Amino acid sequence: MTQQIIITTAAVFGMLSVIFGAFGAHAFKKILSKEQLKSFETGVKYQMYHAITLLILGFNLKNITPAVYWCFTLGILLFSFSIYGLVLSDAKEKKLRFLGPITPIGGLFLVIGWFLLIINLW
Structure with a gap:
């Protein structure tokens, strides 16, 4: 994995989290319930946390392997993105239920990415 790919990926995810966060704070505030908005914001936060992590790792390539990059x-x-889909489809009363099981799989990939990072450091 090249430094340019990792940093670009981080920047795209970071940019999108700012855009999605702005929509959540302004446009979606009128159409989402408080519970839905809170779930949406959780997706935005986790996206930004991991975008920042990828950015830091992109500038310090010795601590990142392709597996860490792909897991994150x-x-x-x-x-x-499954949270975004679930929340927005629920708000339109056409909940995409198939996305429900995808969210924890994504969370598992994030956990594995952190675990692999620990292994790479040691």
């Missing part, structure tokens, strides 16, 4: 990237996509 897939984790963000599956965890945060």
Whole structure:
């Protein structure tokens, strides 16, 4: 995995989390319940946390392997984006139930990414 790919991925995820956070704070505030908004914000926070982590790791390549990169990237996509889909589809009363089991799989990828990072450090 090249430094340019890792940093670009981090920047895209970071940019999208700011955009999604702004929508959550403004546009979606009118159409989402407090519970839905809280879930949406959880997706945004986890996306940003892991975007920042990828950015830091991208500048310090000795601590990242392709497996760590892919676990964080897939984790963000599956965890945060499934939450976005669940919340927005629920708000339109057409909940995409198939996304429900995807969220914990994304969370598992994030946990595995952190575990692999620990292993890489030792």
